[in-house]
Amino acid sequence: MSAVFVDVAFWVLSVAAVGFGALVFRVDSMARATYALAVSFVAVGLALLLLGLEYVGIVTVLMMVMEMAIMAVFMVMYMGMNPALMPMNMVHSPRWAAGVAATTFVGLAALALLVPWPARRGAPPVDVTTALGNAIMGSKMLVMLTVSPVLFATLVAAVVLASARGRYDRFGDDLSRRPADDPAPGGVNR
Amino acid sequence: MLSLVVFLPLAAALPLVAVPRIGDATARWTWVAVTAADLGLLGYVWVRYATADRPGLAYEEQLRWIPSVGSSYHVGVDGLSLPLLALTGVVFVACAVYALREQRRPRQQAALNLFLQTTCLGLFAAQDLLVFFVFFDLSIVGMYFVIAGWGHGDAARSALKFFLYTFLGSLALLLGFIGLYLAAAPHTFDMVTLTRNPPLRDSPLVGGLVLAALLLGLAVKTPTVPFHTWLPPAHTDAPAVGSAVLAGVLLKMGTYGFVRIAMPMLPDSWRAWAWVLIAVGIVSVLYGALVALAQRDLKRMIAYTSVNHMGYVVLAVGAAGVVAPDTTAARQLAVTGAVTQMVSHGLITGALFLLAGVMQERHRSYQIDGYGGLAQVAPRYATFFGVAAFASLGLPAFSGFIAEFQIFTGGIGAAPVVAVALPGIVVTAALFLRALQRVFTGPLRRQSAGFVDISPAETWSTGLLLALVVFIGVLPRPLLGIIEPAAATLVHQVGR
């Protein structure tokens, strides 16, 4: 990849990321906002590829696309909205928000531009993904070991919060009621 | 032995709290018995100490508490603490006897007061700053519940004010302790060590700040002007027993802190600030007396005389900080007087508050103008009150004179400006005579009708205190013999 190409690509992706990011809060329906966010993520994911992060870039793109899809479904299913049709302008004190955001941006930008960042230490490994794999299985093993209970906890927590009816509602207090008492019957072999 | 003295009341309090089935009479008499037993132990300690050859710290006990922080459970008695320990024992016996007539929750009252007694004894026995502080704070808590639980009038409010105010003082004290602790090398909270090697000798600024924190904390407790305003409402709304303990014992914690902690541990700063103390003492003496003179409420009046009397102590310890080569004798006299005054004030004011409680008990009023001619219907009450009043105004043959004479003689000898406070003596006399005249003499007025003379419990409790007042007033040697060596040591420590 030539440097020019990289630069051009980066700027295009950057503009896309920021532009679609901003669009999230400009469009008038949640569905569109979701799509805009997805595009922004994809742009950043691609930018990561430019930064040599092949695996992570791809993962970002994939994860975010999936997530945005879920988000859209979620909104239709649970919120009972037709995302395409609901006009939306539900904001409060946007001036304050804009002020804080602008201040933050100025601060972070000043940091980015003014700080004498140190020189690069070391060189990127030849096979970035292998290095990542080694790290995960090696020095940073504990991180991934801990992520797994995080995912487990997320599962439990999300289910507990989101589902109103637990097993005792369905199967009775001693779990002996068959079939389950569901408002909308379903399931295998039903 | 000393720990037994300190914790015996607490040990007796626990079953009283824990077993609700204990009857009222049992609880009352248990209280009396335990305090009497404790006083007996204290008497034994006193005799042993008085007859021992070696003055200084005796009955020392030391147990590891937080060794890494340089704090231990360290207790002991010397000539400064022994009189106050004994005072505590006596005042609580008197209170226990007085409360034999108490109808409101006697079991809890006994337990609470026994707890309070342990905190007071522990404080005076403490030889470690943290131990001192623990008991200091717990005494506040205990007294809060005494006032709030058994008080009258606006008790909740007064109790809260008391708690907030003195708690503020205790935290200032804590800051001062931390300052001492950090300044000592190696860090320690041990009073004996800190006294032996006073820290902060070469840093007047920090030393001054630490002393300021200590003084603030102790001044609130004492109390001196202008930190005294918690005292009148606390007394006015407190029950008689609570007032007696508060004025008789708790106030002494402040002045005891002066002689036990501030003076020997920060001698340089103490000398530098002595003039401030003298000024505060003078103002407290005069201001307390004058404000007391204007009171219309008997108990408030007595409360303000406490400000006056404790002002003498501050005056004396302040004068002891004015070091000059040829005034050693005067300074020793002043310090001896200060400690004597603590004991004397404890006994006298304890008696006065118990007697004032009789008024509340009979007619729910302390208004001086509401009474008149009481001597006619309650001659014994009048006699007792008169004796207590004359003792309080510093008449010879009572302990107050012994203390005040020493304070003034020594104080003036060390710092002539102390003489400015002399009119306090006259104003105090005036206010007591006025009160006596209004309440007890003249024709019988409305409130006085049907006033029943004091009961045996009231007689014996106040009689015990007044008998000691007279004893010290006539034969001060047994007490002074204990105090003098300690005062000499202290004066030497301040002067080094």
Next chain:
Amino acid sequence: MTLQTVLLVAAALFAVGIYGALSQQVVVMVMMGLELMLNGVILAAGGFWWFLAPSPDGQVLLLVVISAMTVEMAMGFAVATLLHRSRGADMTDMAADLAG
């Protein structure tokens, strides 16, 4: 493409995200603001990795960030569902009883 420019873009994304998080009333939209902020963090982390220290640590960090984003969003949906069920609300303004 320098570190500065990458960081600048990241800062822009982060700021836009903050704006969204602060200004939106609907819970899900607030979450989108948060996602955008994370988006900026991802970009910045990538930039740091490439320009400052291309060590494996940086990559693992990115993975952690992405996992965090995922699990936080999952929780977000769950909480939004709960809110919807128990209060019939989907806006933060409608859940403002606890104050003071």
Next chain:
Amino acid sequence: MSAAVLGLLVLLPALVGAGLALCGAAADRVARSLSLATAAVGLGLAVGAALTRPAVSMPFLPQAGFGLGVDALSAAVLPTIAAVTLLVLVFAAADIARSPARFHGLMLIFAAAVTLTATATTLPALLVAWEVMGATSYALIGFEWQSEERVGAGAVAFLTTRTADLGLYLAAGAALAGGSGLDLSGLAAASPGWRDVVCAGVVVAALGKAAQLPFSYWLSRAMEGPSAVSALLHSAAMVAMGGYLLLRVQPLLASTRWADVTVAWAGALTAVALGAVAVGQRDLKQLLAASTSAQLGFVVLAAGVGAVTGGTAQLVAHAATKAALFLAAGAWLSALGTKRLVALRGAARRWPLVGVAFGVAALALAGAPPLSLWATKEGVLSAAREFSAPLYAAGLVASLLSAAYAGKALFVLWGDDARPAGADRVGAGRTVPIAVLATGAATLGVLALPPLATADPVGLAVAAVIALGTLAAVHRWGVPEPDWARHWLGLERAANAVVVNPVLGLAAALARFDDRWVDGGVVAISGSTLRFADTAALADDRVVDGAVSALGRGTRALAALARRPQTGQLHQYYTQAVAVLVVAVAVLWLVS
């Protein structure tokens, strides 16, 4: 042995007195006999002590022992005190009907304090006695406590003398600082500056007790007490002790350049001014009271000019004289219920025995030769004459005035116009002591004999002439009674205006200040507490009423302010949180 005598001398009446006073009504039956017995034993002990001159000292306070001793001075005074006490108690046994136990108890304590004063050799011992004396005088003057007026009079006496007593506290401190120790005899050895302070303190205390100017007014109020009390108080006891103290510390006075002159003039002026006051009185007891001040003035003058012997003689002679006069006045008061001179006219004729005794004593008071005061006074005046001529002149004026007031009383009581009505007889219990005392008044001049031997006969003659001449003049023309003299020079009003009222006003003002300002901050906090702590029922109607100070308001406002950010609005939380972080970063950027 001798120490035991001294101890008993003080302790016996003190203990018996305390016992009687504390037992109160329970001891009424035995009170009189017990008290008289005690006083009699006391007299014996006093004589014994005067003869053996014991001395004793015991440890009391650090740096200050408790020393007692009898020397030439106290050897003369002690028997006087004991004798007068006994006689007055005999009179009182007949005179005082109510609560005898309390009365005799207090009298004995009082007598013990006086004895102690007379024997004290150290400042602490002196101060103990001094203050107890003041306090018992309060209780005795206010003995009939049902009258607030009398109790108030006692308070005035106590407070006035106590104010002066502060001088002794000051003196003690100064003596310690001056390095002289607290022995009375050694005070003159204090270092010069401190010696002046010691001296000033002692002088003020003594002038107060001796009712010299400007403290004289308390004596007037003290007349509201029982006559027996007045008799003791004015003759051998409290007032006399003021003069006695000055005599005792005469070397100290002489050691300073100013004290002796000051004291001498204070005595002389008092003798003149209070002499005039006495002349102006229309009440027998008031007249006698003012005359006490005036006569003590001679003692004080004696101390100032260094005539210790003369002063002592004057003191002793005056004690007998004045006790007799007061007892007589008391006898008539009991019999007639009045002490107004107008109403007493002719009383002496009706009760001639008492009248004669009164007459002898009054003549002695007037300085008529050859009665005691004529001689003793001259003993003082001759020393004054050597000291300074103006002082002597003042002394002569005072002598003239004393003859005038004595004559006034004498002639009224022996007047023949009317015979006042009242009880028929004055019992022996009252008459005998009066007679004995009058005898003493007549004869105690012998005490002054040793100096008289060397005295200037001219002076004696002048004194005699003045006394007799004045008596004649008074008999012929009467005396003027100017208002200023009748009202004791307005001294009490002045004291009230200058000291008492300002102090009371200040006290009230400070009390208001204390409640409103010093306490204000805390009041406000507790006010808000009350509001919160009490349940709704109590809460609103008892809101802090008046004093809400800045601290309380501030704390409450801050507490309310602190809850404001917790709006419940999430986006505001976000804004705040981000803002705080931005600020935190900015601060760190700035300080780094």
Next chain:
Amino acid sequence: MAPAVLLPEAAILLGAVAALLSGSFLPRRRQYVARLIAVAALAVAAGIAAVPAGGGDRLGFDGTYAADTATTAARLLVIGSTLLVIWLGGDELAGRARESETYALLLLSGLGAVVMAGANDLLILAVGYLLGSIPLYALVGLERSAAAAEAALKTYLLGALFGITMLLGVSVLSGLAGATAYSQLATQLAAQPPAALATGGVAVVAGLMFKAGGVPAHFWVPDAAQAASTTVAAFLTTVPKIGALVAAYRLLDALPPSVDWPLLMALLAAASMTLGNLAAFAQTDARRLLGWSTVSQVGYLLLPVAVAGRSDLALPALLLYLAAYAATNLAAFAVVAALPERRSLASYERLSSCRPWLAGALLVSLLGLVGTPPAGVFVGKLTTFAAAWDGGLPWLTVVAAVNTVASLFYYLRWLGPAFGMSSPSGAGATSGASRPYAEAAALVAAAAALLVGLGSGLVWAMVDAPLLR
């Protein structure tokens, strides 16, 4: 590698999984089996943690996890606190539909706190944060009431925001250092530009503040304390703080002094304690008051964190205070849990006469929170004050002391009615059904609060050891 280092953590995790799974097969009334499983797992974990496996302090997993004294203390504290929470919730949770899940979530969140405390690597810290937070959102919302949902929402949104700032900070710091392990942070960051360092540090600290419940991320604490079930309220005001504060100490100890970290932490501490105290002044709901009081307590707890590495007293003082605080705070919540029908302060009227033991526990806990000796918090406060002074922040000590006085005020507003001192008229709520578990837990916790103070010498000796890095 040394996986044995993580045995206690593994035990907790297994306990969580087992409790959850067992719950699926248990009848509603017999979910105590799940409770027993959770308790057993915690007990095992505590046993392993208490016996230093493989001998004393050491690092594990290539230095990313420090199994040192501080971690051991945090483990034991978290485990002990969680046990107490389960105990005090024994009545409230029994028979609830989500009882077993609650235990699983409690264990998971506790595990997150432990991981944070032991984290010696920024990444572990971030993951620990997630592990601690996510179950917390669920726990808050478990009550399923409108208020609980709102509290869950706020907790979640704040948690998400501060999670993001934390990740931002981690990115910046690791970018600057070129590594994420604390050992390398300490050496690599010293030469880096302070401005960037400050930004990264503040961002990470902000995340920790969310877990600790301190300013500026305190908003969720009073809401959650008020609206969640009492069991959960007790948990979330206690356990996350343990992890977060130890983690903060570890982090600040590792950060180089080129930035004035003590000032930052001191300001946050002062703000937390002042805001918490003032806001608590006029509260009328007992649990909300406690929520605010924990905000102020975090302020005091931040004192030793502010002087991390600058005073020998700081770390033991922090751990001692945490121990005392945990016991004391749980005692207060246990009393609340034992009296579910009393929500407002006024309803505690006359508690001392009808439930003297509970009143005693309340007295010990509230006065303990004030710092009255000899309760543990007193020694904690004393040593933290001393540490702050020693570490060069005497002004902060004074601020803390003044705040302590102010705090007394609202605790007394609660104690006053409880000891029947304000108005005799109030018809004190008649005590409802007995809640034996909560009552016993209250007494045990109060006793523990006292014992920590009385035995503070022992506790101190146990925790007085340097950090491993």
